[in-house]
Amino acid sequence: MEPELVVNEIFGPTVQGEGRSMGRRCAFLRLGGCNLSCTWCDTPYTWDWTGAGESGVRYDPRRELHRCHVRKVAEKLLSFGVELIVISGGEPLGQQSRLVPLVELLTAHGLEIEIETNGTHAADPALVSAGVRFNVSPKLAHSGDPEHRRIVPDALKSLAVTEGTTFKFVCRNTGDLDEVAGLVEEFGLGSVWIMPKGQTGAEVSRHMAELADAVIARGWNLTTRLHTLLWGDTRGV
Ligand SMILES: Nc1nc2[nH]cc(C(=O)O)c2c(=O)[nH]1
Ligand code: SF4
Numbered sequence: 001m002e003p004e005l006v007v008n009e010i011f012g013p014t015v016q017g018e019g020r021s022m023g024r025r026c027a028f029l030r031l032g033g034c035n036l037s038c039t040w041c042d043t044p045y046t047w048d049w050t051g052a053g054e055s056g057v058r059y060d061p062r063r064e065l066h067r068c069h070v071r072k073v074a075e076k077l078l079s080f081g082v083e084l085i086v087i088s089g090g091e092p093l094g095q096q097s098r099l100v101p102l103v104e105l106l107t108a109h110g111l112e113i114e115i116e117t118n119g120t121h122a123a124d125p126a127l128v129s130a131g132v133r134f135n136v137s138p139k140l141a142h143s144g145d146p147e148h149r150r151i152v153p154d155a156l157k158s159l160a161v162t163e164g165t166t167f168k169f170v171c172r173n174t175g176d177l178d179e180v181a182g183l184v185e186e187f188g189l190g191s192v193w194i195m196p197k198g199q200t201g202a203e204v205s206r207h208m209a210e211l212a213d214a215v216i217a218r219g220w221n222l223t224t225r226l227h228t229l230l231w232g233d234t235r236g237v
């Protein structure tokens with residue numbers, strides 16, 4: 001039987017708004033479901049059916065989630081005519097065995113693939129050998145998730161030695177950077193990016209200004225949230 005993915009939305013062309021490929025033209029596959037429930041999550045409509053997030057909104061899974069055959073998803077993503085596909089969520093690695101055939105179809109067409117993940121799942125070796133790059137965003141205490149759920153040591157250690165992985169931490173101020181340093185040290189994380197928390201351009205810019213000098217001084221990289229600066233808290237961009 002042909003595998004199906006639980007999809008929230010497919011959109012493009014846009015630009016990758018975060019991290020190492022910021023500004024690159026791309027299309028997005030946003031999958032449904034997440035194993036965490038961060039209070040400030042910017043995509044609660046992919047998982048929050050009870051109103052657990054900051055907004056208190058209960059989203060309707062019947063509206064938000066769609067089962068789609070891998071082949072159809074691939075066709076749609078290829079139709080955007082972009083060189084880079086970003087797979088996000090929710091938490092896309094919750095469906096990673098079913099992502100393998102999709103990634104194989106896309107890489108056969110010469111596309112590059114990045115997966116945004118919260119770092120609680122080790123990557124399937126088949127995704128790694130297909131050439132997927134992982135943008136791993138472990139959650140800090142301010143996410144509101146209990147530590148045993150947001151920090152999975154074996155997953156982080158495995159992702160840390162996976163070729164081409166970057167780590168991207170959502171931070172508000174310099175106080176958060178000590179917590180990042182602790183994780184970097186404990187799990188041997190390389191290619192560290194700090195990203196300001198924010199769902200409006202003003203909030204992103206304020207946190208960015210507070211963080212920039214300290215991030216540079218610590219020898220890390222800084223990314224903004226380009227899509228938020230451009231389009232605010234809009235879906236599907
Ligand atoms: N343009 C754009 N860039 C992004 N980079 C990571 C995103 C995400 O939602 O994971 C995202 C997103 O939602 N939009
Ligand atoms: S891990 Fe990501 S998608 Fe899941 S709740 Fe946290 S911010 Fe939202």
Ligand SMILES: [Mg+2]
Nearest residue numbers: 042043088227
């Ligand atoms: Mg987003």
